[in-house]
Amino acid sequence: MDSKGLVLGKRHVIVLSSWAEGEGANAELVRLVKSSHARVDIVSSVPNPVLQDFCRQVDGGFQQAQSDHEIAGALELIYLNLLPRYEVSYQPVSAEAQSLRVRLFGPSCWGETSIPIPPRPPGISACL
Numbered sequence: 001m002d003s004k005g006l007v008l009g010k011r012h013v014i015v016l017s018s019w020a021e022g023e024g025a026n027a028e029l030v031r032l033v034k035s036s037h038a039r040v041d042i043v044s045s046v047p048n049p050v051l052q053d054f055c056r057q058v059d060g061g062f063q064q065a066q067s068d069h070e071i072a073g074a075l076e077l078i079y080l081n082l083l084p085r086y087e088v089s090y091q092p093v094s095a096e097a098q099s100l101r102v103r104l105f106g107p108s109c110w111g112e113t114s115i116p117i118p119p120r121p122p123g124i125s126a127c128l
Contacts, residue, residue, distance in 0.1 A: 022050070
């Protein structure tokens with residue numbers, strides 16, 4: 001929280017819908033979603049042009065999934081896209097290095113892992 005009591009960080013709204021909406025979102029809701037920089041993803045079990053149009057207006061995502069299996073798959077993809085991704089590149093100190101230790105630190109978490117480095121094929125130099 002910041003000094004004004006506001007919760008900091010990105011917002012993500014996931015909506016599951018099982019019926020076709022009758023009315024579109026009013027301009028105020030579209031404005032509020034856009035100004036909050038929140039990401040909106042909607043998974044609908046029926047065709048839903050109103051919610052699809054809302055997602056288009058707020059740069060959100062809309063998916064139609066008809067079975068429980070498709071809904072679970074759509075939700076899994078949405079959640080996977082929420083995870084941060086990093087690309088790590090490095091210059092090995094030794095050409096004979098066999099593993100790389102990666103440590104991550106954040107405000108509320110930390111982690112460490114060791115990644116094996118596969119041997120270089122003959123004829124491939126350490127410096128590219």
